[in-house]
Amino acid sequence: LYAFVAGQNLDEFRSNVDSAINRAIMPSKLVATPDSQSVTLSWLKSISPDVIAYKIYRSKISGDGYTLIGQTETNTYIDTSVQKGSLSYYVVSGVTIDGRESKYSNEVASAPGVPPKSPSNLIIKLDQSGKPLLQWSKADDNEVVGYKIFRNSTGSAPWTAIATVDKTTQSFIDVNTYDGNTYYYTIASINVYNWVSEFSNIVSIKLKPPFIESASSLKDVKTVPQPCSSKVKFINLTGMATIKVYTIDGKLVKTIHHTNNTGEEEWNLLNDSGVPLTSGIYIYHISAFKPEETDKFVTSGKIVIVR
Known part of the structure; x- marks a missing residue:
């Protein structure tokens, strides 16, 4: 040693x-x-x-x-x-x-013991806001204290636990989703000793792509102010869109999911890791689906950051 x-x-x-x-x-x-x-x-x-x-x-x-x-x-x-x-x-x-x-x-x-029984009859639909709503039948087991909700994008292992609810709850709304994506879900029971049951049946849902009104709307997108130092605002956006920001040599530094159904999105000039971007010229690329869901509207432009 x-x-x-x-x-x-x-x-x-x-x-x-x-x-x-x-x-x-x-x-x-x-x-x-x-x-x-x-x-x-x-x-x-x-x-x-x-x-x-x-x-x-x-x-x-x-x-x-x-x-x-x-x-x-x-x-x-x-x-x-x-x-x-x-x-x-x-x-x-x-x-x-x-x-x-x-x-x-x-x-x-x-603690040694037997895993709890699984919940059953898991179903999925959209709630009034367009988010996935899960509902299930509770497990027939008096030792169950709650349920874990799992999600992924493939429908097979591995699964990611996204929430835990108590034993009296038999529904869950997943608000952390984005339009245009497909999500798979399953749930499991947990008991007081933190034993996890086998998974329930698997359900999935495909969320509709963002809707925009006209092909000309993205052509009017602007960023203000220019140049910018601490934040920038995208204006004349569609209600929903995806904004990606790249360095001048093509490295993706920020992805913004614009989902507030307004024409504006403010960005604090931090990258996806939360680090402030340095001074320079950056390229933004904006895309949004057409109502037919088969094509996209796109536009791009420059952002000048001066620290």
Whole structure:
């Protein structure tokens, strides 16, 4: 084990040495995976070659009251003595060849049991504002405490969890969608031990492309002021459109979804990462679908930023 430590005085130096050694022998990234009868723990081994074993602790309360339940030379441990349906908290420590024990790893909570039953009869339609509205039948399971809503653009794994609602809720409106896109959804039940059920049936919906009134409307788009320093406003837009801003050499730096059904969109001159753009000339490209949904109106122009 090699480490570089320093301090203002001898006590601080010794403290820094102890801290460096502890970090080297402490296990990390503890994960708990329950099944119907037990909880399997796994973690990343300590980086120090002096560590020869790991101690596993369990408690009924978070952050305190840990009791030693086992020791292993590997980086996995199966707790078969844990009470079924009872939430337990776990930590792990590293033990060196000379008996030194590290501080505890991160804490995880888990409980053995059976996953909750799934919700059923998931359906989808548009609400009054044109956003996807999900509705379902609740799971026939008294231990269910809520439902997770998942979404993606393919209809197959992986799925992204976009919301969690309580057990009394049987509908959800997805307001974070954009016209012209297709979205797939599924939901799952969760219980008090954070077990997640199997997914429900999958539903999908294709949102209509943005509607604009005439082909000439995008031709009148302007940006004010020009040049600009802190913000710029696009005027004479259609009700809905997509604005993309590029550097002079063609690198996309900002995508703006104009969905407010007005003719204006203000931009604070930050890129997609939230970083202010530097002075220079940028190219904007604006597109919007025709009512027939088969073609687009497009226009482009320049934005001059002077900081």
